[in-house]
Amino acid sequence: MSGNPVVEVSDVTVTYGGRRVLDHVSFEIGAGEFTGLIGSNGAGKTTLLQVIVGLVRPDAGRVRVDGVVRTRGHSSFGYVPQKVALDPDVPLRARDFVTLGLDGHRFGVARRSREQRDAVERALIDVDADGFADRPVGRLSGGEQQRVLIAHALVARPSLLVLDEPLANLDPRSVQEIVALLSRVARQHHVAVLISAHDMNAMLPVMNRIVYVTDGHVASGPTDEVVRSEVLSRLYGHHVDVVHLHGRVLVVAEPDERSDHLGDHPPLTLS
Ligand code: ADP
Secondary structure (H helix, E strand, C coil), X not given: CCCCEEEEEEEEEXXXXXXXXXXXXXXXXXXCCEEEEECCCCCCHHHHHHHHCCCCCCCEEEEEECCEEXXXXXXXXXXXXXXXXXXXXXXXXXXXXXXXXXXXXXXCCCCCCHHHHHHHHHHHHHCCCHHHCCCEHHHCCHHHHHHHHHHHHHCCCCCEEEECCCCCCCCHHHHHHHHHHHHHHHHHHCCEEEEEECCCHHHCCCCCEEEXXXXXXXXXXXXXXXXXXXXXXXXXXXXXXXXXXXXEEEEEECCCCCCCCCCCCCCCCCC
């Protein structure tokens, strides 16, 4: 990783009701890196993202974003939580919803400066949402709403964009479009993107780094070092093939062996 990391997670431990969900987790993410946070359901991905954005306080350890220890209300990241349900009758246009990302959720009649209006317009264009910016946000399709949520998270120009399972419940075409636009945004604005997912395949073409979480531990490293049959098989605790097909890479687990546990293996540190 060149330069200072945007995110430094150091020795983070979270315990819920006596159960250790994250156990001395450490990793770093560099500026502009597209990082996949990969793990099965219940592995601890949401908890880890919530620690990073300051919604969950760890029992031990620390997170720095842009070199600053995380506190609530910090503006250097944008966050798209899991399963945001926008009410079909919410009286906001997509454009209004994105505008709220400039100053949190203070509703009202604040007059917007020219600069702020331009920032909203740019964020809408960045995610290809300018064509439906004036439609009610609750009436948009799942893929369109996801774009608006991303624009809302991007509008204040953070150095880190955190998205919790943004590809769940989207059709395959929308998945590809959202991955492509996030990759474009990461490159154009040099914003680090951290996305959680239980399946890494859709992100493989653009992902620079993987943080793999299982049983409260993480293994992290550059994608080309992690996405190798022997490394993934060790992480998953089962045989996993890495298939090169028509210039693409696919990760395929054996049909009955999708449950990914490290078993008794120690966590693997790649970088
Ligand atoms: P993932 O996002 O990988 O599916 P989560 O971080 O949501 O995993 O959950 C990890 C584990 O922690 C799960 O077993 C879940 O039930 C538990 N958990 C998550 N949030 C809480 C909470 N607020 N209180 C108690 N247990 C929780």
